[in-house]
Amino acid sequence: MNFMKLLTPGAVRVISTASSKKRLMHDLADLADSAYRIPAPQAVEALMERESLGPTGVGHGVALPHARIGEIEEVLGAFILLEKPIDFEAVDRQPVDIVFALFAPEEAGVEHLKALALVSRTLRDANFCAKLRANPDPATLYTILTESQSVQAA
Template sequence: MELSKILKPEAVKVISAASSKKRLLHEFGDLAFSAYGIRAGLAVEALQERESLGPTGVGHGVALPHARIDGISDVIGAFILLEKPVDFEAVDRQPVDIAFALFAPEDAGVEHLKALALVSRTLRDARVCAKLRANADAATLYTILTESPAVQAA
């Protein structure tokens, strides 16, 4: 599985700031609608429901909100870089400036987990995160996220 299979260039966005975690989830809802046609309210509700089980801020300024949505056929992603970090109740209590949301079909067992693992592995790489934080252009961010691991290591 590759990030280019689950992330469209138009699902990558830079925003100056989100006033709260809830506002950031709403930004993902808007992005899910504009890039994939998923009803924004449905996407936000699914993300908030998952967050109620436990925050998805994984540390080092990274959050991986994810949810299952009825009616979609493939695992899809959306990425937001925040110029001003927001409190996301992360495990290390650090604010989040890199957020990658995943939306999976209701019945997407292993595929959802594979996608989550891929995104997690990618954003655990400090070099990748440093490149992301150094760029404010959505097209460049998409390229950084989707380049192969061999290229990232170079």
């Protein structure tokens, strides 16, 4: 499992206007729709349903919302860098500005967990997150994210 498999360049955005967690979920759903043709209403409903079980803000300005979608066949990712952090009810109560969402098929047990572990492990690195925050360009962010494994493997 790697970011190249999870993410396409069209699934990376920088957003300046997200004003709330709910608005951000809609932005993620719109991104999933445009990048992967996951219907936005279905995506936002699945994200909100998962979020109702407990917030996915993992701390240090990072959130990892995820949802299961019946019509997709592989785990897919969407990345948003927020220009202005928002409250996300994170475990450390800090606002969030780095958001990596995962959309998994209903029956994707191990693959979903592998993807979640990869994203979580990568975004726990404070230096890596600082690099993301310092490069508010979608193409650059995509490159940073997809090159992270080759750097870690070296």
